[in-house]
Amino acid sequence: MLNLQNEWTKLVRKKSTIVLLCLSALFPLLVGPAIQMMQSKFGFTAFDGESFPLVILSLAVTFYLPLLLALCVSDLFAGEQEQKTLSFLLVRPLSRFKLFTSKIVCTGIYLLTLLLVVCFSSLITGAIWLENFTFSGLAVGILSFLLSWFPLMAMGILLVFLAQWVGSSSKALTFSILLYLVMVVLTYLVPTIAAWLPVYDSNWYQRWINNGLNVATFGRSLYLVSFCALFFTLGYYKFSQKEF
Amino acid sequence: MNKKVLAVAGISGLLMAGGVLSASASTSGYDLFKTAVKKTHTIDSFTAHTTASLTDNGKEIYQVDSLNTLNVKDESGNSSVSVTNGGKTTKVDYFSKADQTVVKSSKDENYYVKQEKEDKKESNRREHKDENISPQMQKDVEAIFDAVTKNYQDKIITKNGANGKTELELDLSKNQIPAVGQAVVSFFLKNIDQQKDHVEKEKFGSLQFADLKPQLPQLKNNINVSRVVLNGAVDKSEYLVGQEATIYVSGDDVNGTHHDLVLKLANKFDQLNQAKVSSVDLKGKKVVTVKEKHDRHED
Numbered sequence: 001m002l003n004l005q006n007e008w009t010k011l012v013r014k015k016s017t018i019v020l021l022c023l024s025a026l027f028p029l030l031v032g033p034a035i036q037m038m039q040s041k042f043g044f045t046a047f048d049g050e051s052f053p054l055v056i057l058s059l060a061v062t063f064y065l066p067l068l069l070a071l072c073v074s075d076l077f078a079g080e081q082e083q084k085t086l087s088f089l090l091v092r093p094l095s096r097f098k099l100f101t102s103k104i105v106c107t108g109i110y111l112l113t114l115l116l117v118v119c120f121s122s123l124i125t126g127a128i129w130l131e132n133f134t135f136s137g138l139a140v141g142i143l144s145f146l147l148s149w150f151p152l153m154a155m156g157i158l159l160v161f162l163a164q165w166v167g168s169s170s171k172a173l174t175f176s177i178l179l180y181l182v183m184v185v186l187t188y189l190v191p192t193i194a195a196w197l198p199v200y201d202s203n204w205y206q207r208w209i210n211n212g213l214n215v216a217t218f219g220r221s222l223y224l225v226s227f228c229a230l231f232f233t234l235g236y237y238k239f240s241q242k243e244f
Numbered sequence: 245m246n247k248k249v250l251a252v253a254g255i256s257g258l259l260m261a262g263g264v265l266s267a268s269a270s271t272s273g274y275d276l277f278k279t280a281v282k283k284t285h286t287i288d289s290f291t292a293h294t295t296a297s298l299t300d301n302g303k304e305i306y307q308v309d310s311l312n313t314l315n316v317k318d319e320s321g322n323s324s325v326s327v328t329n330g331g332k333t334t335k336v337d338y339f340s341k342a343d344q345t346v347v348k349s350s351k352d353e354n355y356y357v358k359q360e361k362e363d364k365k366e367s368n369r370r371e372h373k374d375e376n377i378s379p380q381m382q383k384d385v386e387a388i389f390d391a392v393t394k395n396y397q398d399k400i401i402t403k404n405g406a407n408g409k410t411e412l413e414l415d416l417s418k419n420q421i422p423a424v425g426q427a428v429v430s431f432f433l434k435n436i437d438q439q440k441d442h443v444e445k446e447k448f449g450s451l452q453f454a455d456l457k458p459q460l461p462q463l464k465n466n467i468n469v470s471r472v473v474l475n476g477a478v479d480k481s482e483y484l485v486g487q488e489a490t491i492y493v494s495g496d497d498v499n500g501t502h503h504d505l506v507l508k509l510a511n512k513f514d515q516l517n518q519a520k521v522s523s524v525d526l527k528g529k530k531v532v533t534v535k536e537k538h539d540r541h542e543d
Binding site for chain 2: 047048050051054055058131132137140187188189190191194195196200203204206207209210211214215216217218219220221222223224225226227229230233234236237
């Protein structure tokens with residue numbers, strides 16, 4: 001894909017990206033032994049090898065990954081505008097649609113990489129440190145991590161749309177975090193609005209584990225896909241009309 | 245805005261609405277449960293038949309069977325409890341009014357009577373008032389409960405039972421049980437030997453209940469909740485008349501022996517708003533008056 005290589009290189013050459021990837025890998029590896037120590041000291045089994053990746057995943061999708069996603073989006077869009085490097089891209093023989101798509105695809109790949117890094121390091125931690133590690137648990141773990149890509153990506157596309165209105169990366173990041181926090185609070189306090197926010201589905205892998213494919217999971221999938229389509233279109237529209 | 249953008253936005257907006265509405269339409273069992281719980285909270289009097297049993301590797305080690313009648317309004321009630329612990333059955337009868345509690349055990353002929361003090365009665369009443377939460381708070385609690393259980397709501401299966409009852413069932417296997425639940429249960433089971441100190445305090449005057457505590461196997465390793473089944477029955481007028489929980493726990497004890505524990509709790513409500521509390525006639529009976537101890541624990 002045109003320009004995707006370019007965007008990806010820009011992203012992974014950043015020191016912050018590499019540091020964050022390493023931290024994501026280290027986090028479960030450090031938490032695993034710590035939990036093992038606590039469990040034998042206080043005598044409880046909250047997590048065994050089977051459920052440990054899922055617990056790490058639920059932490060990652062609520063706190064950690066949305067932040068990293070906001071950082072990536074604000075860098076790719078508002079950040080480039082701020083540093084005036086976006087004009088170099090715009091003079092290349094590329095349509096704005098391709099430019100916009102390549103940036104979003106790049107965000108998606110970055111998110112998938114983060115999920116897989118956390119997934120494998122937590123699986124390894126579970127296998128080494130915790131009792132009762134099974135292959136069915138391994139399969140459920142990997143599938144849950146892959147499923148979590150969808151709601152996070154919907155969130156990411158919403159942030160991309162938001163970033164079109166802001167001229168600097170720090171502002172975009174602040175607004176993204178605020179928006180995310182507001183949405184999280186809304187899901188707990190106003191149930192009528194909650195179902196219309198992508199945050200509502202951030203741990204929807206649990207729904208899939210519980211129900212498999214039924215009307216509810218299908219409905220939520222349809223919602224997420226159309227949510228992505230809607231904000232992709234609106235974001236692209238703003239991006240194509242923008243003067244840099 | 246050009247037409248293409250409008251068309252895409254319109255179509256995806258419609259699909260989004262379709263997705264959200266179809267997903268939320270399928271939670272009827274959960275909604276029925278919520279209405280039933282709210283309605284059952286308003287009952288003034290009822291009889292409840294509560295049973296609990298605990299089996300260890302298929303052998304029943306503990307069983308409780310109790311018939312209770314309770315009037316919420318004037319805080320009176322009576323219950324007869326029979327406990328089978330390791331093959332020995334003990335029967336205990338309780339009669340309570342707002343200011344008096346009477347206990348009769350099958351172990352002796354005495355009736356143990358405890359009078360509530362005036363100031364304590366007053367504080368009880370005050371506590372009761374605080375329990376009545378405002379409608380706004382109830383709504384907030386409901387919203388939080390909705391959000392927490394959102395991934396479990398569609399899992400509830402509804403079936404039409406006898407007499408116009410609706411039966412609800414939620415069956416969770418190991419990976420579906422939240423980590424918090426796992427932690428609480430395993431913590432409780434693993435530390436049960438440290439709770440023995442409290443058992444001695446469990447007495448009513450000279451009447452002791454220490455031998456009514458179940459002797460659980462001491463689990464040490466690999467403790468996990470492998471399955472939880474919750475059942476409910478809702479009657480025609482939307483009262484929650486039956487609840488049942490079956491919890492399967494497995495783990496190894498100190499000697500490495502594997503244990504499968506099954507805890508079954510069941511409760512059936514009957515005679516809603518029509519139950520009559522029977523009182524006890526103490527004339528000609530051996531009465532032992534129990535004095536309240538004035539230590540800090542009482543407060």
